Amino acid sequence: MSTTVVLVIVAVAVAVAVAFFARRRKKTEEPTVAPERKEEAQPAEKAPASAAAPAQEVSKEAAKEPPAKEEPKGEAAPGVRSEDAAEKAAAEELKAERRERKLQRLRQGLAPTRGGFIAKIGALFQEKKELDPGLLGQLEETLLTADVGARTTDRLVGLMRGALDRHELGDSDAAFGLLRGEVKKILSVDAPEINVKSDRPYTIMVVGVNGVGKTTTIGKLATKFTDQGLKVVLAAGDTFRAAAVNQLEIWGRRANAEVVKAKEGSDPSSVVFDAIKQAKETGVDVVIADTAGRLHTKVPLMEEIKKVRRVMTKAHEAAPHQVLLVLDATTGQNALQQVAMFKEAVDVNGLVLTKLDGTAKGGVIIGICHEHGIPVRYVGIGEAKDDLREFEVEDFVEALFLREEAK
Ligand SMILES: Nc1nc2c(ncn2[C@@H]2O[C@H](COP(=O)(O)OP(=O)(O)O)[C@@H](O)[C@H]2O)c(=O)[nH]1
Ligand SMILES: [Mg+2]
Numbered sequence: 001m002s003t004t005v006v007l008v009i010v011a012v013a014v015a016v017a018v019a020f021f022a023r024r025r026k027k028t029e030e031p032t033v034a035p036e037r038k039e040e041a042q043p044a045e046k047a048p049a050s051a052a053a054p055a056q057e058v059s060k061e062a063a064k065e066p067p068a069k070e071e072p073k074g075e076a077a078p079g080v081r082s083e084d085a086a087e088k089a090a091a092e093e094l095k096a097e098r099r100e101r102k103l104q105r106l107r108q109g110l111a112p113t114r115g116g117f118i119a120k121i122g123a124l125f126q127e128k129k130e131l132d133p134g135l136l137g138q139l140e141e142t143l144l145t146a147d148v149g150a151r152t153t154d155r156l157v158g159l160m161r162g163a164l165d166r167h168e169l170g171d172s173d174a175a176f177g178l179l180r181g182e183v184k185k186i187l188s189v190d191a192p193e194i195n196v197k198s199d200r201p202y203t204i205m206v207v208g209v210n211g212v213g214k215t216t217t218i219g220k221l222a223t224k225f226t227d228q229g230l231k232v233v234l235a236a237g238d239t240f241r242a243a244a245v246n247q248l249e250i251w252g253r254r255a256n257a258e259v260v261k262a263k264e265g266s267d268p269s270s271v272v273f274d275a276i277k278q279a280k281e282t283g284v285d286v287v288i289a290d291t292a293g294r295l296h297t298k299v300p301l302m303e304e305i306k307k308v309r310r311v312m313t314k315a316h317e318a319a320p321h322q323v324l325l326v327l328d329a330t331t332g333q334n335a336l337q338q339v340a341m342f343k344e345a346v347d348v349n350g351l352v353l354t355k356l357d358g359t360a361k362g363g364v365i366i367g368i369c370h371e372h373g374i375p376v377r378y379v380g381i382g383e384a385k386d387d388l389r390e391f392e393v394e395d396f397v398e399a400l401f402l403r404e405e406a407k
Contacts, residue, residue, distance in 0.1 A: 106389060107399040109357040109381025113329075114400055116360025117146030121179065125172035136161055146360070147332035149367025156182060180401045186366055187393045189375040194322060194350070196225060201233075201279040201287045203312060203319035205272075206352075207305055207342055208326035210293040213354035213380055215244060217326050218288050219251025220380070220388035230285040232257035235275035237268040237308060238292040248290055254385060258284075268292065268304060269311035276315035289320070302345045309346045324377060326352045327368070330359040339372050354380030357387075362400070 260275035
């Protein structure tokens with residue numbers, strides 16, 4: 001009886017031990033394998049040996065590589081990367097959207113000019129089945145009426161005549177394209193970019209006859225710079241009218257820029273000198289000087305402006321970094337004469353063409369660039385603070401020569 005009991009106890013003990021070891025073995029054979037890896041393993045088992053080989057090579061290659069330092073969580077990396085890619089794509093999309101909106105505003109702003117002489121030119125070429133020399137007479141008239149200027153008109157018509165003579169103009173599209181290309185060439189005046197961070201303070205002198213939009217342009221420019229986090233000081237150099245100082249102060253508040261002023265009738269040069277001095281002492285990034293613009297034909301005014309320029313250089317060796325001449329696009333041919341006068345007096349190195357939104361005479365810009373070789377830096381397409389565009393030839397020509405509306 002006792003033997004049977006002992007045997008039963010031994011048998012139970014053996015059974016328990018076998019069951020225990022069997023369970024332990026099973027556990028070690030299937031470690032913490034993730035379910036997906038188990039799934040991956042199945043086809044590999046079924047796959048022929050040759051197909052399995054590259055996988056082995058890959059893992060050998062992986063083993064050769066230094067331990068994954070930056071990406072220890074190997075499985076998380078692709079996720080992070082795709083998040084990065086998505087963020088990048090969203091940023092790109094936003095950028096493209098902003099650019100399209102900007103272009104749209106430029107197209108709108110240039111609509112009157114485009115609807116004027118560009119539309120006429122478009123129609124000229126559109127109506128013709130064949131291009132004949134008679135067309136050139138009409139082109140000449142259209143360009144002259146649009147204030148493109150005599151010399152520039154000659155250049156453009158001459159180019160078309162040559163192409164016609166050589167039978168290079170197959171159709172109206174080719175002719176329109178040729179004209180557009182030449183206008184682009186004329187507008188592409190070679191000049192270094194304006195980099196206001198290249199010196200501190202960077203100084204801009206703004207000149208032009210009365211009412212062209214100097215003060216407004218200064219306000220828009222100041223906004224542009226303060227939006228970039230730059231510290232801006234405006235010098236109220238138009239001391240001849242109290243209203244001019246008030247107007248600049250309003251823009252200063254809008255743009256979050258300080259205004260340095262003096263009482264009515266005081267010396268404009270000393271105001272500008274003080275502004276630059278103050279800017280140097282307080283670490284200001286950009287100084288923009290407003291100037292008077294009445295009756296540019298009066299010698300004293302031109303002398304006054306020349307003096308402002310000289311005094312700016314006294315206040316800061318590299319000043320003025322930019323002398324921007326503001327021109328009102330609605331004045332047409334008159335703008336060409338203004339360029340000649342200011343260029344001689346203060347060595348203008350950049351142009352701002354304002355009020356393009358309200359004129360069909362925007363073509364004057366082509367003549368100005370052709371005759372004077374001064375780069376256009378900004379264009380004004382409205383009165384609001386963000387209605388100043390950096391002049392980009394490509395965009396400008398594209399907006400100007402937009403064909404659909406010109407038909
Ligand atoms: N439509 C339009 N008006 C402008 C533009 N720039 C300036 N103006 C307006 O032109 C007028 C004269 O501008 P102002 O800055 O006082 O000229 P300033 O005498 O040269 O300083 C103001 O009524 C401005 O609002 C522009 O780009 N488009
Ligand atoms: Mg003014």
